[in-house]
Amino acid sequence: MKLSSPKTIAALLALAVAGAFSAHAADKKVVVGFSQIGAESGWRSANTDSIKSEAAKRGIDLKFADAQQKQENQIKALRSFIAQNVDVIAFSPVVETGWEPVMKEIKKAGIPVILSDRAVKVTDPSLYVTFIGSDFVEEGRRAGNWLAKATGGKAVIAELVGTPGSAPAIDRKKGFEEAISKFPGMKIVKSQSGDFTRAKGKEVMESFLKSPDAKEITALFAHNDDMALGAIQALEEAGVKPGKDMQIVSIDGIKSAFEAMAAGKLNCTVECNPLIGPQLFDAVNAVLAGKTLPKRTAVQEGVYEQSQAAAELPNRKY
Numbered sequence: 001m002k003l004s005s006p007k008t009i010a011a012l013l014a015l016a017v018a019g020a021f022s023a024h025a026a027d028k029k030v031v032v033g034f035s036q037i038g039a040e041s042g043w044r045s046a047n048t049d050s051i052k053s054e055a056a057k058r059g060i061d062l063k064f065a066d067a068q069q070k071q072e073n074q075i076k077a078l079r080s081f082i083a084q085n086v087d088v089i090a091f092s093p094v095v096e097t098g099w100e101p102v103m104k105e106i107k108k109a110g111i112p113v114i115l116s117d118r119a120v121k122v123t124d125p126s127l128y129v130t131f132i133g134s135d136f137v138e139e140g141r142r143a144g145n146w147l148a149k150a151t152g153g154k155a156v157i158a159e160l161v162g163t164p165g166s167a168p169a170i171d172r173k174k175g176f177e178e179a180i181s182k183f184p185g186m187k188i189v190k191s192q193s194g195d196f197t198r199a200k201g202k203e204v205m206e207s208f209l210k211s212p213d214a215k216e217i218t219a220l221f222a223h224n225d226d227m228a229l230g231a232i233q234a235l236e237e238a239g240v241k242p243g244k245d246m247q248i249v250s251i252d253g254i255k256s257a258f259e260a261m262a263a264g265k266l267n268c269t270v271e272c273n274p275l276i277g278p279q280l281f282d283a284v285n286a287v288l289a290g291k292t293l294p295k296r297t298a299v300q301e302g303v304y305e306q307s308q309a310a311a312e313l314p315n316r317k318y
């Protein structure tokens with residue numbers, strides 16, 4: 001065979017291309033686009049840290065976008081991930097609805113989607129591979145059951161709701177209401193959104209305290225710790241003793257909630273684990289390896305009271 005024959009040249013070229021390609025494939029990093037909701041709470045910051053540090057540990061090229069609690073920003077980020085042709089898209093949807101069009105675009109581009117932390121409402125379940133997150137209805141139930149036990153089934157309750165339309169706000173309310181419905185002496189008399197932030201939690205609690213029937217309130221259910229912590233500040237400023245004059249239960253289990261419990265100001269926190277980075281990237285690898293994943297992966301979590309706070313504090317990782 002003559003070295004200069006067209007056939008030989010074509011064969012050599014093919015070899016060179018294949019070699020270059022496989023070398024590229026070997027050092028090519030997995031690229032994951034992640035659209036985060038924002039930085040609204042201690043939970044969220046811990047969640048972001050978990051995702052970023054796990055990606056770094058595994059050598060994954062993470063394109064991280066913060067949506068500042070706005071769905072339109074998340075949709076923009078998702079479209080930019082399509083344009084960048086990332087290997088996998090993951091996101092934590094701020095609200096449940098309105099995702100179908102952009103998720104169809106992602107599917108058309110052939111990019112697998114993993115939902116992290118919050119769920120979406122879509123008619124076509126093939127628009128995502130798996131949802132990794134907590135059971136928010138169960139968390140609401142746990143908060144309601146704890147309050148029923150602590151108050152002997154008698155409580156006039158104020159509720160600080162999470163972001164309107166978000167899965168945790170909808171589901172936690174549902175679970176809590178279901179649990180307290182078994183107790184005729186328990187009723188919610190005030191319910192308003194504090195958008196999962198400390199500042200809004202404080203503001204809404206201040207407005208609750210200004211209402212003529214404020215003195216009747218004996219308990220507070222906050223959909224997350226940050227809002228409860230804001231409310232605690234409002235109560236203290238108004239001369240009401242949080243944790244004593246008013247029983248307070250919230251959800252997440254962040255370190256500052258344990259500190260507030262140890263100080264006797266918060267009564268109970270229901271755990272919602274934000275450290276889902278490792279599970280998320282396990283799912284990314286499984287998807288890229290062509291494995292089938294369960295449609296839903298739950299996160300393990302518990303319920304903690306004041307009496308456990310001091311012992312548990314040193315163990316808290318978020």
Ligand code: GYE
Nearest residue numbers: 040041043044168196224
């Ligand atoms: O409880 C809250 C955060 O989606 C579970 O979002 C999450 C919630 C969490 O802002 O603190």
